[in-house]
Amino acid sequence: MICQHCNCREATTNTYIDFAGSKMNVYVCDECYRRINEKNAVADAFKASFFEPEEIEVRCEKCKTTLSDFEETLYVGCENCYRVFASEINRKVLEINGKNVYVGKIPPKLVSKISRASELSQLKNKYIELVNKGKVQEANKVRERIYTIEGGVL
Numbered sequence: 001m002i003c004q005h006c007n008c009r010e011a012t013t014n015t016y017i018d019f020a021g022s023k024m025n026v027y028v029c030d031e032c033y034r035r036i037n038e039k040n041a042v043a044d045a046f047k048a049s050f051f052e053p054e055e056i057e058v059r060c061e062k063c064k065t066t067l068s069d070f071e072e073t074l075y076v077g078c079e080n081c082y083r084v085f086a087s088e089i090n091r092k093v094l095e096i097n098g099k100n101v102y103v104g105k106i107p108p109k110l111v112s113k114i115s116r117a118s119e120l121s122q123l124k125n126k127y128i129e130l131v132n133k134g135k136v137q138e139a140n141k142v143r144e145r146i147y148t149i150e151g152g153v154l
Contacts, residue, residue, distance in 0.1 A: 001027050003027065003028050003029040003032050004026045004027050004028060005026065005028045005029070005032040005036070006028075006029065006031070006032050008029075009029035009030075009031065009032075010029060011027035011028055011029055012028075012029055012030050012033075013027070013028055013029070013030065013033045014026075014027055015028060015033060015036070017036060058084065058085070059084075060076075060077060060078065060080050060081045060084045060085075061080065061084075062077075062078050062080040062081075063077035063078040063080065063081065064077070065077035065078070065081055067085060067088060070085050070088065070089075071088070074092065076089075116149060119149060120146060120149055120150065123142055123145055123146050123149070124146060126142050127139055127142040127143055127146065130142060
């Protein structure tokens, strides 16, 4: 059988080609088969360039700061950037500080009040836990400690 593509050489391969949206069964020679596959590869790459989504850089609408600008400098351009780059900011803060929650410094005047409140909170949780477990004597000791810290009299 003669090649249906070039009509010159002996057909050695049976293949399908895409013709006007439908597949057509053709018999082609080795040379034409190689050319058809090369053209298909180029056509596929060409089509893919139109349909593959481009990477769009995240940008603040207000000040035009880009995500790459923030990553390079760790500075934002305006208050809107905090909303636009929120996930990246949280990731960077966590990476740098080990926490993404601000703990800050406690003013010296409030240290005793905060430590007392923290101790009360822990004792109240412990009291509830002991009561739920049925350890009444230990729970009474914890309750007495709570009253003493709160300044109450038994």
